[in-house]
Amino acid sequence: MKNNLDNIFKDLEGKFDLEEPTIGHFERFQTKLNKGSDLDSNKRNNLFYFIAIAASFILFFGIWIGSSLTNSGMELAELSPEMKETQSYFVSVIEKELQAIEIERNSDTEHLIKDALLQLNKLETEYQSLTLELKESTDEKRIIFAMISNFQQRIDVLQGLLAQIEEFKQLKTQKNETYV
Structure with missing residues (x-):
């Protein structure tokens, strides 16, 4: 091994680059x-x-x-504990009605439900403008009455929808019975 290295270095002797870089x-x-x-x-x-x-x-x-x-505006719940309780009541009733409607949702009732939800969206937009008005207004009683009335209108729309769905189901049942 040592001889191999010595031989390699002897072969390379004089071939190394010994130049230095320029100044x-x-x-x-x-x-x-x-x-x-x-x-x-x-x-x-x-x-x-x-x-x-x-x-x-x-x-x-x-x-x-x-x-x-x-x-955003001021909600009823921010006015007093009684108003908070009132708002909670209306919201819970609306949620229950919406759940009942979802149970009844099918291809036959879809059109009725969409129409009712459009009405609900309009009422929600009105409610949002009432919350802004309540935040800036001094006539609280009038706005509070309008807000409560808005909640009642939403509940009426949902209850009316449930009644329409029930009528539709009865008509469909009667129609099926007459063809049997």
Whole structure:
């Protein structure tokens, strides 16, 4: 093994590169390295500024969205414990009626349910405008009465829908009995 290494070095003797770089090579190399790092730091700084600006836009957009969503009005529940109880009652009745309607949902009743839900959405929009009005108004009693009336109208719509569905089922049953 040792002889092999000695033979390899004897064969390569005189073939090694023994020249040295020209004068100033290290300084030129160092300046090139410094220029490259300056470019990299400029690129990093530009990227950092771009990310900072994008984050600022996202932050301001989020704040704007958040403020528009929180620009809601005043609910009945915020006025007094009695109003909170009243609102809870109406909301629970509406939820029960909606659950009863969902049980009755099928291809035959779908059209009736969609129409009723459109009416409910209109009433909900009116209610939201009433909450904004309540927040800014001094005539509380009139607005509170309108809000309670809105809840009652929603319940009436849902109960009317359930009655229509029941009539539809009875008519369908009678129709099937006459053909038998």
